Structures are given as structure tokens and as C-alpha cells.
Amino acid sequence: MSGRLYVIGTGPGNPEQMTPEALAAVSNSTEFFGYGPYVDRLSLRPDQQRRISDNREELDRARAALDRAASEVNVCVVSGGDPGVFAMAAAVCEAIDNGPAEWRDIDLVILPGITAMLAVAARIGAPLGHDFCAISLSDNLKPWDVIERRLQLTAKAGLVIALYNPISKARPWQLGKAFDILREILPAQTPVIFGRAAGRPDERIAVTPLGTAEAADADMATCVIIGSAETRIISRDGKPDLVYTPRFTAGETK
């Protein structure tokens, strides 16, 4: 009889955005595997143990957690946001796919969370109100030419684009290049939303036209949302602008 392996998401960091279901999984687990800043979001009891690892060691972390669950421990793998979106659920599945047969017997429970693009969108209006996509800009896990092609095709398709992992010290130029690619397809006035730490005390949400958008306005904790040609801005006196993408699309996209 193996333990249970929970894979949960904390949401973007505001404790009021974490589901009761995920909180119950935390209460029912004794070992917590994750990147330190995500595990730090949980209030743990003295009998609950933290197993912290670096953000880039996802597969090793997944294997370590599965190994413990196979040893009859209830384990919780912690992601920020939603565990299924560029996060630990895929790493755990990969580890099971390529791991020992006994890992397939583990009671695996994946619980959804509020992913960054939804939290950012809610803070500014409804930029994801029509068809959209989520693309990770990290070329650690896929070649850059695949990313370029995806940006071109989704922009041509008229989708709003949410960029995850837009920039880091090791990947300084990719976001600027992405803006250049999108400027060739989308109008210069297309709204670009830089959504940092949505719902947290250090939240910073800014809107810039694509024509003048600069990569320096993003950091690792930013989700960048690029509107479609139909995305609109509503000005409000004394209140931040609203950005939304209408539910209705009139005709053929470019």
C-alpha cells in the first residue's frame, strides 16, 4: 500500500485564491516538495516537513516525491499557480512514464489552481475574454525556432497570447525578440499587459502599446498578455484602465 501523492497549486500567491480542496491536501500531507518561495506560501504544522529544491530541478523533485509516496508517505508536490500549466503535474507524469512500475500504483491526486494569466486578467478586465493561448517563452525545454513559429501562428490566428516564463537572467533577450516578431503581425496599438505578482502586496500591473513594449518591464514573476487586434481599452477617471477582448469577432482575421 503506497502513500498518496498530491500535486497542488497555490495560485499566484494571494492566500485567498487557494482552493479549500488544495488546503485540505496540505493538511493531509506530511512531506512537501517544491521550490522554496511556493512552499513558503503554506502554513505548515511542526510535524510537516519541507523538501525544498531549485526551480530548475523539476524532474528530480518529481522522482524524489514519487519515491517517498511509494514508501507509504503522504506527499504534496507544490506548484505556484496551477500545477498543470508549465508546472509540476507534467514533471510528475513524465517521471511516472519513465520510472519503476510501482510508481503507477501510487494514488496520484492532482488539484487545479488559479494560474497566473487568469489572476492577471481579472485584475485588469477581461483580456482573455475570447480565444487565447498560453506559451512558455523558456527555450530551456524547446528550441527557439519552435517558439518563434508558435508566436507567428497564434498571432495570425487572432488569439490573445499569454506568455509564461518571459525572462530570466539566463534568458535575457527572448522577450524582446518575441515583441519584435509580434510587431510584424499585430497593430502597434495592441495592448500588452505586464502582470506581476497579481493579488500579492507587491502586485504591479501595467499596460503598454505593443509598438513601444519593452522587455525590461518584465521579470521572472511577470505574466505578459498580448492582446489581439480586437482587444480594447476603456479609460476611467481616477481608476486604472480596463482591458478586454470582446466576445464577438466580426470577420476573417488577417
Add this chain to the structure above:
Amino acid sequence: MSGRLYVIGTGPGNPEQMTPEALAAVSNSTEFFGYGPYVDRLSLRPDQQRRISDNREELDRARAALDRAASEVNVCVVSGGDPGVFAMAAAVCEAIDNGPAEWRDIDLVILPGITAMLAVAARIGAPLGHDFCAISLSDNLKPWDVIERRLQLTAKAGLVIALYNPISKARPWQLGKAFDILREILPAQTPVIFGRAAGRPDERIAVTPLGTAEAADADMATCVIIGSAETRIISRDGKPDLVYTPRFTAGETK
């Protein structure tokens, strides 16, 4: 001084997946505007009033809610899932954009929720573990040729595709046509997930190869997730298959 207008999402229907933040908004509101089955998910006090309207009357509902908020009432507009994904947040923004100036002064608070594709994905593994898109298959709000083009471009881009509003009595043929279009681009063994009522007592999650996927396996409450060419299935003895899309993409997509 106007009232506050909350726009919330209940998540897919499991009360344990509704955030504390959204529950607090419910507690703080006195009038609730929404489609009946979504408002029915809330436990309301006797002093809290339901303003139910049909699922297709989103803009009228948004206007009615804004009108009440402008009259110093705290109002809650209720969506299923996340209010920003093919739901009421965009309708409220549209109404503000085209409505009287005073509506821009309303204290608008949009709160994110667990959208269907995230809940379905969590129940089956991590099909959204890599780049993905969300496309509404409803041609009530956009021409069918736009939808066809978006399906073609996103499949060619190698994105996993989550289809919202896949089928209804008034739109019986669109999902079958979408499968036909995708079969011309994606391998026949590409996993297709039919995720109905994720997390609810009447949940039904099924996986079928794209080659034999049938529209009749979906209904209005289904979110259909079509894998990419890289999406994999893990068989488990005595347990449902896991479906996941690896974080790693090796090379150029087709």
C-alpha cells in the same frame, strides 16, 4: 457613491474548488445575476436575491447588473468556471465600454476562478503541461471560417487545444467538423479528452484517439481537450490512464 460590482467564477461546480476570495464576495453582495445553474451553486442568505437569466443573455444581464450597482447596491455577477474565460467579465466590460459614463465609476472587482480546462486536465494528468490554447467552438459570436482557421493554425503550431462550448442543440455539427479539420493535421492516435462536469458527482472523463473521436461523446457541459502530436498516455493497472504533454519539445513542429 455607487455600489460594488463583483464578477466571480464558481469553478466547475465542486464547492471545494471555489476560492475563499469569491466566497467573501458572495457574502458581501445582495443581488446575484447569472444563469440559474451557476447561481444555484451558491448558498445564499434569505436577504440575498437571485436575478436569473438565460445563458445566451449575457450582455443584457451585464447591463442589468451595472444598473443596480450604479444604484448603490452591491451586486455579484456569477459565472461558472473563471469569469474571464468565455464568460461574464468580457460582457461586463463590453457593457461599460458602450454604456453611460457613470458605469465607469462603479467599483468593479473581478475575481478569478478555476476554469473548466484546468479542472479537466487535473483529473486526467497534465495534458496542458506544455503550450496550449482555448478556443470557443460557438459560432454565435464569430464566423465559422474564423474558427476553422484558428483550429488549423493552432494545430500546426503544435499547441494542445481546449475547446469550450463544443456542442449544443443549436450547434450540432461544429464539433464533428472540428475533428475532421484536426484529423488532417494531427496523427490519428492523438489523445482527445472529453471532460464533463469535472469534480462534480456526475463527472465523466473519457479519452479517445482523434482518429475515431465522435462529437456525440460531448454535450454542453463538456470541455474537449485535443492533445498535440507529443501528448502521451500512461497505462496503469486498475487505475484510469494518465494523459500528459511533456514539458520538453525536441524539434520543429510539422
